[in-house]
Structures are given as structure tokens and as C-alpha cells.
Amino acid sequence: MRLIACLGNPGKQYEYTRHNAGFIVGRVLVDSYGAPSSRHQSEVFQRGIGNDKTIVLFPQTFMNLSGKAVRSAMSFYKIPPSDICVIYDDFDIALGELRFRAKGSAGTHNGMKSIVLELGTTEFCRLRVGIGPKAGMGSVSDFVLSPFSPSEYRQIEALGKPVSEVIALWLAGDMDAATRRAAAESAVVL
Numbered sequence: 001m002r003l004i005a006c007l008g009n010p011g012k013q014y015e016y017t018r019h020n021a022g023f024i025v026g027r028v029l030v031d032s033y034g035a036p037s038s039r040h041q042s043e044v045f046q047r048g049i050g051n052d053k054t055i056v057l058f059p060q061t062f063m064n065l066s067g068k069a070v071r072s073a074m075s076f077y078k079i080p081p082s083d084i085c086v087i088y089d090d091f092d093i094a095l096g097e098l099r100f101r102a103k104g105s106a107g108t109h110n111g112m113k114s115i116v117l118e119l120g121t122t123e124f125c126r127l128r129v130g131i132g133p134k135a136g137m138g139s140v141s142d143f144v145l146s147p148f149s150p151s152e153y154r155q156i157e158a159l160g161k162p163v164s165e166v167i168a169l170w171l172a173g174d175m176d177a178a179t180r181r182a183a184a185e186s187a188v189v190l
Contacts, residue, residue: 001048002171003055003079004029005070007088007111010060018131019063019144021089021156025129028160029167030056040072054171055079066111067118074119085125085170086115087163091143093130096155100127100166100182102175108140125175127166127182129159159185 006026014020030036033045033056043058055077059069074084088111093099103123106112116122131144148156162185169178 021129025163041069063111067114071118081124090128091132097130098182
């Protein structure tokens with residue numbers, strides 16, 4: 001059983017903001033999943049049977065409390081951290097680039113800090129979606145809560161397919177191929 005957590009903020013006022021890149025690209029993952037249920041302070045999509053399931057979580061706790069939703073789902077489904085992947089925005093990466101890693105620090109991202117705090121480990125996968133650069137945009141919170149321009153939004157939406165491909169490789173257990181696929185998308189952006 002695997003858990004994918006797509007990070008963002010709930011509510012119409014945040015729908016097109018940079019901080020919702022995880023929600024935006026994650027919607028492509030659940031196109032074929034059917035209707036979500038509302039559990040674990042999240043929208044929850046499931047596909048599969050028995051222990052061969054993929055759970056996709058869209059926490060509705062607001063970004064800074066994402067860890068509570070992820071921990072709740074992880075505990076309920078008895079999923080170890082090594083079978084979790086978090087998809088989230090990163091302003092230190094150029095707009096439209098992807099970075100996939102098996103583990104790492106939370107950096108400056110408050111949603112990731114919440115997850116690390118709640119899970120007590122950094123030993124889970126992460127797929128970062130570039131929304132930067134932040135340079136010259138004022139405070140971090142002003143930047144991440146600012147809306148994408150229409151062309152930037154289209155660029156982030158277009159990442160849905162490569163994100164799905166990276167996640168499919170991760171689900172198949174091929175971490176190296178997932179990392180290479182994310183890097184290939186970044187090379188296209190450059």
C-alpha cells in the first residue's frame with residue numbers, strides 16, 4: 001500500500017496560488033480514481049484492492065498543518081514512511097522544474113516541516129514542483145500565496161503528465177528511473 005500526499009491550501013482563494021502546485025499537479029493523478037471520500041482531514045482518493053492500494057491525499061488542514069493529515073492516514077492504513085511520497089511546491093527551484101528524492105530535509109517549507117514533525121522522520125519520498133525563483137518578490141509568504149499568471153498556471157498544469165510518470169515509476173519501485181524522469185523534465189524547462 002502506498003500513500004501520495006499532495007500539498008496545498010483548501011479554499012477558492014488559494015486555488016491558483018503558487019503554494020497549491022501540489023494540489024494542481026496531483027489532480028491529474030486522480031483523474032481515474034472516482035469520487036473522493038472525506039477522511040483524515042483530507043480529500044482521499046483510493047485505487048486498488050486490499051493491501052495493493054494507492055491512496056492519494058489532499059490535506060484540507062492548510063499547509064502548515066499538513067503533517068496531521070498525513071500522520072492520520074499513515075496510521076489508519078498502516079503505511080510505513082518509506083511508502084509515502086509528498087508532492088509540494090518549492091520556490092528555490094525554477095518554475096516548471098521537478099526534483100524527486102528518496103529522502104531529505106524539510107528545508108524552509110512549512111508543510112514539510114509539519115510532516116517531518118508528525119512522522120518523526122525524513123525517510124519518505126518527495127517530489128518538488130518548482131514555482132520560483134522568489135527573488136525580488138517580497139516575503140516568502142507573500143510570494144507563495146500569490147497567484148500564478150495564466151501562462152505560469154498552464155505551465156504548472158502541464159506538469160501533471162510528467163508527475164504521473166514519475167509517480168508510476170516510484171510505485172513500480174524504480175527510484176533511479178523516477179529521479180531521472182523528474183530530471184528530464186527539468187532539462188526541458190532549462
